[in-house]
Amino acid sequence: MISSSSLTPEVLEQAYGHRARECPSSNEQINLVFSQDRSFDLVELEQLLEAVGWSRRPMRRVRLALDHTLLKVGLWRHDPLFPRLVGFARCTGDGVLEATVWDVAIHPIYQGVGLGKHLMDYTLESLKEMGVKRVTLFADPGVVDFYERQGWTLEPDGHKCAFWYA
Amino acid sequence: MISSSSLTPEVLEQAYGHRARECPSSNEQINLVFSQDRSFDLVELEQLLEAVGWSRRPMRRVRLALDHTLLKVGLWRHDPLFPRLVGFARCTGDGVLEATVWDVAIHPIYQGVGLGKHLMDYTLESLKEMGVKRVTLFADPGVVDFYERQGWTLEPDGHKCAFWYA
Numbered sequence: 532m533i534s535s536s537s538l539t540p541e542v543l544e545q546a547y548g549h550r551a552r553e554c555p556s557s558n559e560q561i562n563l564v565f566s567q568d569r570s571f572d573l574v575e576l577e578q579l580l581e582a583v584g585w586s587r588r589p590m591r592r593v594r595l596a597l598d599h600t601l602l603k604v605g606l607w608r609h610d611p612l613f614p615r616l617v618g619f620a621r622c623t624g625d626g627v628l629e630a631t632v633w634d635v636a637i638h639p640i641y642q643g644v645g646l647g648k649h650l651m652d653y654t655l656e657s658l659k660e661m662g663v664k665r666v667t668l669f670a671d672p673g674v675v676d677f678y679e680r681q682g683w684t685l686e687p688d689g690h691k692c693a694f695w696y697a
Numbered sequence: 698m699i700s701s702s703s704l705t706p707e708v709l710e711q712a713y714g715h716r717a718r719e720c721p722s723s724n725e726q727i728n729l730v731f732s733q734d735r736s737f738d739l740v741e742l743e744q745l746l747e748a749v750g751w752s753r754r755p756m757r758r759v760r761l762a763l764d765h766t767l768l769k770v771g772l773w774r775h776d777p778l779f780p781r782l783v784g785f786a787r788c789t790g791d792g793v794l795e796a797t798v799w800d801v802a803i804h805p806i807y808q809g810v811g812l813g814k815h816l817m818d819y820t821l822e823s824l825k826e827m828g829v830k831r832v833t834l835f836a837d838p839g840v841v842d843f844y845e846r847q848g849w850t851l852e853p854d855g856h857k858c859a860f861w862y863a
Contacts, residue, residue, distance in 0.1 A: 672855035689838035
């Protein structure tokens with residue numbers, strides 16, 4: 532276990548890239564970090580997404596999809612040697628008029644302490660910095676309240692989401 | 698006015714690119730063509746979008762957004778010198794797991810003869826060729842039925858769309 536003081540700005544930038552930011556944590560024993568630049572181990576990412584109940588997708592397709600993703604946010608539990616991925620979100624979009632959030636996940640053992648909110652805050656702020664004016668997402672019934680509490684507008688002007696499967 | 702016979706495969710490819718396809722038309726006097734490659738005059742595009750009732754957006758931002766758009770489909774009324782843009786749709790996404798449809802428009806004087814359906818068919822087929830497995834969109838109340846009739850699933854598993862404005 533490392534102490535919070537070990538996470539200097541230099542360490543932060545070196546391990547997580549220049550847009551990294553510490554995530555507030557209720558547990559002083561651990562450091563959590565948001566990163567847009569630290570690359571993912573795809574097996575670790577899929578394990579995270581499976582842990583929150585999502586169905587497995589072919590690794591090759593996930594890799595391709597990530598390559599064409601506008602914004603990828605990892606939430607890492609810092610460790611000088613082996614940071615662990617405990618949260619994730621990604622956005623597609625044109626980065627100007629529209630961005631859409633997909634695959635939001637916090638590992639179950641890190642849930643319930645507000646990390647989902649911090650993850651969305653960091654994600655929205657990053658999109659705002661890009662200049663995106665409107666962000667959209669498709670919320671599961673179980674998380675509709677979560678997004679509403681954070682200021683998202685549900686079905687504005689009676690919009691309905693529609694899905695088409697190939 | 699030109700006759701349909703003038704639209705040879707060579708003309709089609711030269712003026713509209715290799716992925717162009719003729720759009721079925723109930724009026725034999727005109728040729729309509731789908732294109733992914735013919736470039737847009739942004740003023741003409743904004744006029745089309747305004748004609749269907751959408752609010753004007755800064756041209757510079759529209760240009761940037763189009764540059765970062767996965768798939769842009771123009772529906773052109775063919776003319777050897779001055780093809781006119783009568784329909785449009787675009788998709789953002791990673792092109793693998795997700796694609797989202799935006800800005801679907803048929804010019805009012807070309808509406809009511811099934812062109813919207815043909816436009817969506819061409820768009821979905823193009824996404825399918827890319828390998829996209831799921832396509833999503835946010836439907837205005839006025840077009841929910843339109844999409845439902847074409848096989849789109851509304852609010853699958855109770856999903857709600859959520860919007861966030863910067």
